[in-house]
Amino acid sequence: MALVQLDLPExxxxxxxxxxxxxxxxxxxxxERCRALWPLWHYDDGHGSWADLHHLDDGxxxxxxxxxxxxxTYYAEASDFFEEKETDLLAGAPEWWEPPVRRVRDAELFLGFVYGFDGSAWYRADYELDDGFTSLGLPVLAATLTRGKIVATVQRLPDSEGGRPAYxxxxxLIAAAGEADAGLVAAVAPSAGWDAEAGAAAARAFLTA
Structure with missing residues (x-):
């Protein structure tokens, strides 16, 4: 079965x-909601929706x-649990897609989408159902989405008083590409409830490759 090519960033x-x-x-x-534990980059929205990016060999x-x-889409155990027809998210996929999927299944999590990047383009299995990727709204896909998520996070701080950080x-901080120090993080939200050192350490974890 042929895979479907996707228009996503490298x-x-x-x-x-x-x-x-x-x-x-x-x-x-x-x-815990957004972190790097190389070769894994994790994101979740705090309400049960999530995405993991697993980096593999050869890009x-x-x-x-x-x-x-x-x-x-209901894959493997999710199909039985929700009593829904299964969508094979690995149909036509190469074998190297399977280890990250196995890791998720071993953690007893359900999957809605599985996309593979072969070094030049992204692909998924061929199905017509909404797999939830678009509605998840992974913020890192675009600078505007990332800014919006950062602003929302800052505005929820107890002493933010609804203030917006400067774009x-x-x-x-985005341009630093992980090479962040506490000063860059502090500039986003100089707040009493803000741990700039922890933020800088979290950013630098993305430099491992």
Whole structure:
């Protein structure tokens, strides 16, 4: 069965935005929601929807996850649990997609989508259902989405008083591509509830490759 090609950014082009978001989440005390544990980059929205990017050899990668509300694809155990028809998310996929999928299944998590990057392009299995990827709204896919998520995180701080961080400070943190120090993180939200050192450490974790 032929795979469907996707229009998504190359994996390493996401590092600056993913690292910036991880820095802000960690500084705000939610480091578990966005982090790098090489070769894995993780994101979740705090409400049960998530995505993991697994970096593999030769520039390949697997991006997989689930939107807990809008994924209409049910793979493996999820099909039995929800008593829904199974969507084979690995139909036609090469064998190297399977280890990250196995890791998720071993963790007893359900999958809505599995995308593979072969070093030049992204692909998924051929199905018509909504797999939840779009509704998940992975913030790191675009600078505007990343900025919006960072602003929302800062505005939820107890002493933020609804203030918005300057986009210039956010863009500098993104441009650092993981090479962040506490000063860059502090500039985004100089707040009493803000741990800039933790944020910088979270960003630098994305430099391992």
């Amino acid at each position: 994996p390493m082009s996401l590092r600056g935005r993913w690292a910036a978001l991880a820095a802000v989440q960690a500084a705000a005390g939610h480091g 390949r990668a697997v991006l997989l996850g689930q939107d807990r509300n809008d994924s209409e 210039e400070a956010i863009d500098e």
